[in-house]
Structure formats: C-alpha cells, structure tokens
Amino acid sequence: MFGPTSVSPNPHPLAGTVPLPHRGSSRAPGADRTEMALYGIYEISKLLAMPARMEINLAGVLSLLSSFLDMRNGLIALLDGTGAPEIVVGSGWSEATAKRYFRRLPERAIGRIVVTQTPLVVENVAHDPLFAGVDFSTWGPKGVSYSFIGVPIKVEDRVIGTLTIDRNWNEQPHFHYDRDVRFLTMVANLVGQSVRLQRLIAQDRQRLIAEQHRLAKAMADSVRSQRGLTAQSGERHGVVGDSPAIRAVLDKVRIVARSHTTVLLRGESGTGKELFAQALHEMSPRNKAAFVKLNCAALPESVLESELFGHEKGAFTGAHALRKGRFEMADGGTLFLDEIGEISAMFQAKLLRVIQEGEFERVGGSKTIKTDVRLIAATNRNLEEAVAKGDFRADLYYRISVVPLFLPPLRDRPSDIPKLAREFLRRFNEENGTHLTLTENAVQVLSGCYFPGNVRELENCVRRTATLAHGPSLTGPDFACRNDGCLSAMLWKGPARDAVPAGFQPLPIAPRNGAPAAALPPAPATSADEPPEAGGEWPAGCPAPGHCPATGDGKSEKERLVEAMETAGWVQAKAARLLGLTPRQMGYALRKHDIPIKKF
The missing domain is CATH 1.10.8.60 (Helicase, Ruva Protein; domain 3)
Structure with missing residues (x-):
C-alpha cells in the first residue's frame, strides 16, 4: 500500500511489538495501536487544515508525532527545485538549529529517500554504511546506539521533502518498524497535500494580484483621459480641489461608484468623508434612490439599533407607532454609516448579520425584512489595531473593508x-x-x-x-x-x-523659501514599542513629519533616521517603531531628507 520499505544492512529480527506510549486499555494491543494511529492521523489532519504559517503547522505535526511514537527527535524538511532545504522544522528546535541538524544527516541517506521515493529504516546507525563517518557525539552520549526512519514527502509523483525521526535503540531495540513506517507514510502524505494546497493558493494569489494590477493599469489609462470630467464631477458633489492627491481619490470614486460594492472611507477627522460618500452615491446606478446617512458615534447603542432597524409599535416605552429604520429607508439606495469604528461589540454582531444576509427584524418585531442597500462606512480609527486588540470584530472588518478609499489630509494637498x-x-x-x-x-x-x-x-x-x-x-x-x-x-x-517660548507662532507654519519650520515642544518620552496615539498622524510635539525637534544627543533628524534604519536592518516599519512613528510618518520623513532605501 505504501511502497517497499528500504531497510539497511545488519537487519534486526522484527520479533515482538512495542505498544504506543498511550496505553492502558483492556482491549487487545493490536486494536489499541490501530485506534491510536487513526486518532493520530485525525489530529494531524485537523492541525494541517488550520490557517497558519506552514512552519507553525509542521512544528505542530512533530509535536503530535512525539505523542504517538517512541521517538527522540523529529525533522521535516521541504526541498526546493535544486534539492536544497527550503524549510526545515524540528521538534522543539528553532529553524536555524533544525537546519544545522539536517545538514549533519548523511546526504547518502537523504538522497536514497529522495531518489528511490521509498521509506528508509536503519536499525542501528552506528553499524550502517550510509552513516559511515558521521560524528555521533552530536546525537547524544557516547556508547548509545540510535535507530533512524525516514519517509518521503511527495506531491503526485515528485518528492518535495522528507520526514525523519530517530530513537534510542539501546532502550528498546525491538521496535515494530513496519507499523511505524506505515504511520509516518500516512503523515507524510497529509503533509504533502497540505504543502501542495498552500502552494496552489499562493500561485492563485499571485495570479490574481497580477491580474488586478493589469486591470488597474488599464482602468487608470482610461480614467486618465477623462480626468477633467472627473474633477468637474467631484466639484459638482461638493468635493473641491484639483491637486494630484484629490484627483487620484476622485478617479477611484468614479470607478468604484459603478458597482454595488461596500466601501470603507478612511481618513483623519475633517477630510470630508461625507462628501465623498455623497459623490459615490450620486455617481452610482442607485442615484435615483435615497441616500441615507447616520453618525454611529452620536447615539447610544439602544437608540442606534432603533434608528438602523426601526421598531414596532409598543416595542418600548415611547414607541407609540411603527417606525422604519435607516436600512428600510435606504432600500434600493445607499446607506452611509459614519464613525463605524465607535459601535459596541454587541451591536457589531447585529450589524454583521444585516450586511452579510441582507435581512433584519425591527426592534420588538419577529418579521424578517429583506433589504437591498449599498453600504458606505467611514472611520478615522485604526481598525486594524482595534481588530488586533479585540475591540472590533474581524469578520465585520472584512465585510465593510471590501474597497477601502483613503482620503488625503489637507497637508498632502x-x-x-x-x-x-x-x-x-x-x-x-x-x-x-x-x-x-x-x-x-x-x-x-x-x-x-x-x-x-x-x-x-x-x-x-x-x-x-x-x-x-x-x-x-x-x-x-x-x-x-x-x-x-x-x-x-x-x-x-x-x-x-x-x-512655549515668548513670541512663539501658535499655529505650526510650514517652511517657505528654505526657512526652518516652527517646531512645537517635544512630547513626553514613550516606549519605542508603543505606537502613536490612535487616530493621530504625528507624535505629539511634531507639527509635521520631518519637523520634529532635535533631541539632546546632538544628532540631527536625518542622522537619527539613518541610525534607526540601520538598527532595524532597513525595515521601515521596525525603524518607525523605534522612533515612535507610524510607517507612513517614517516614509514621509525618509522622502523629505532624500534618504535612499537599501535593499538586501
């Protein structure tokens, strides 16, 4: 079923069996081993199905294997097209340690597994010619003998890696190798299928990204020829400006408006998110229907539910008549929810159902109402940070952030x-x-x-x-x-x-004609790992990125930027954390000082 097992010379009689570590059942040992093997395959298949990095899943597989097999060390190595180790994971080891251990294994042993595409069993590595010349002092104490089992990890008819284990032969020399090889072969097959699926998903993702870039370029070429018309349309809807930053947003608004896709407007407070939402509606096929708006931060949760979903007569004190909610009022049109990042966790779940299923019940009612609404949401909060902290539901974030549009602050235009x-x-x-x-x-x-x-x-x-x-x-x-x-x-x-010193200009003034900018006093020191305040664009004390006052170490701002980038290995996000900036602020400062980014 699993192919022949390649057993090295000096065979040991395979007499007797060794029960798995988890035992104690009154049933026959063979039945217990079969049940434990099935349970092990089940647990490993569940683990490989989890959405995590491949290295994390493979480390979990080895951890589970140690519970079902008598093994000392386990190693999973995925090979690239040249046969070199691409990913190496060891049981309880770091990736670097696992790679060092893999390189100490004899190439002849690994090569036999890869070339023959069959398992390899070495009962005593000290007496096997495949392991001749190997320094066993790194394996453990002197005088101890070790067994070795390796099986290929295959995708279709090609070997993409190996799964190997070793064990102390002196402690229990009578192992049931055939049973263990069958178990490891099944595990290797699951690993191979998991790797194949992840690589297919990665290929599809790259293909979709390339197609998206191609379509975006084609669309941009089409939009560029109509930029004048786009700017006029923006002004007709209250959006004033013809700077490159605002034209780029209006170009996207015009494209997105043609569909019924949910849009999330991102930007600082005061950037005109409501005007852009109005423009999206009036440029869309729904412009003949209603445009309904609601500020989610202006109402408590109980009132917000009634405002959005409506209520039946007598649903609560003061509900003297049936009232339609904003979702009903916007049926066939557009609903704009401003400050959506401020709603509570409980209400997030209710809103998610309406967005996902397109149906809801009025407060105090049991009749399910269907609605067809194009949702536009807006926020000035860092929703990604809120999701990471658990303050905002991840599933709702993915529902509303289908097409995010970032509105430029006034300083960028x-x-x-x-x-x-x-x-x-x-x-x-x-x-x-x-x-x-x-x-x-x-x-x-x-x-x-x-x-x-x-x-x-x-x-x-x-x-x-x-x-x-x-x-x-x-x-x-x-x-x-x-x-x-x-x-x-x-x-x-x-x-x-x-x-503030005497004569200080209150409002931060940008530099003109090469004159230095007026700077505000420095903000209190914060930890390098702490992000800037939520919703803020620059650290307190800096009127603009690249205009922060010098510190007491005598270094110029450019010197501190270069020093942080070198410390972070020229990774902008890491350097930004060291300086207490956001990645966007860091990029602005690097461009201001014309600091080239080194690529490694």
Missing part, C-alpha cells in the same frame, strides 16, 4: 487650500449677504498653515475670520494665527503649552 478657502468664503457671503474677498497675503497665510483639523478646520478658520473682518477683504493680519489667538494651536500644544 496644499495646492487645494486657496481654492477651498475661496469656496468657503463664497458660501459665507451667500449666507450672510456680504461681498468679502481674499487678498494674496491672506492666501499665503492660509497656505503656510498646517491645519491638523484638515478641511473642517480651514472652513472654521475662514468663517471666523470673515465674521470678525473689519474691511471688504480678508488680509493676513486678520487671521487668529497672526494674533496668537488660534484655538487649534492651543489644542495642538496640549500639556506642553506652558513651555
């Missing part, structure tokens, strides 16, 4: 600031019957500000200045940041506000 400022002033004039204008000096002041609150803060700044304006035009001195009255700067300074 500075060329849009003048256009946005004029649009906000135009709206102010319409609402208040005024005719204020922006001078070039005022535009320069706004273009030099950092605006951590993004577009919302820019709008507030323009409206506040317009409200307090003394003349027909807004000039540079009219703005609060020129009079030490910027409330945003006070929030940005936080607990370090008392350390």
